[in-house]
Amino acid sequence: MEDPVQTAAQGGIGPVLAASGIVKSYRRGLWPARRSVPVLRGADLALDAGEIVGLVGENGSGKSTLMKILVGALAADAGTVTRVGGLGYCPQEPLVYPRLTCDEHFDLFASAYAMTAPAVQASRESLYKSLGFARYARTRADQLSGGTLAKLNLGLALLADPQVLLLDEPYAGFDFDTYQKFWHLVADRRRAGRSALIISHFVVDEERFDRILDLTEGKTVPR
């Protein structure tokens, strides 16, 4: 069967994720020196089905803030976000339960996604294989290396095969082999009409992205 989202985007119906005029300020300091510091000043973004987009900007430019707003983990002061289909989010700091094993994490997330047992099993095995961490299936999260923890973090975001994947610095802790596995996985998903927004401080392999957006002075600028 054809992917309805992909068909919609190919037919020009619209993006699978769109943000328009996003404004966000943080409050800093203690009273009476408390002040509002603007981070996003009307940022726009649109992601079509099957698109891989890079979001690049210097430290503190607001990339994570924008991603948290896209996911719905943080409220914007102004602007709108619209989404079509499921969303997978991989935060910069892995959010895991130290005492649970990788298998137990997948089970926990699968029940949150209301996945059937065969679907979980198939997705989990495929993720272990494509990211290369099957041997840690029964290892507790607090005994994993930083890189394997990053694989678990990514695997959990991918478990339910979301239409859009939002990744905040996904490959910082990856060795070169894992980095390549990561891009194979992204390319496979892209062929299936899935999209990804990838945050990075800098882009090494620009050709792997369909587009790059620079976040500067609170706005996204196409490169």
Ligand SMILES: Nc1ncnc2c1ncn2[C@@H]1O[C@H](COP(=O)(O)OP(=O)(O)OP(=O)(O)O)[C@@H](O)[C@H]1O
């Ligand atoms: N909860 C918060 N309260 C106050 N200020 C914050 C908060 N979160 C982020 N900031 C500030 O907002 C600005 C943007 O932060 P953000 O984490 O979005 O940037 P970033 O581009 O993702 O940075 P990095 O590349 O270092 O991860 C920074 O100056 C940061 O100090």
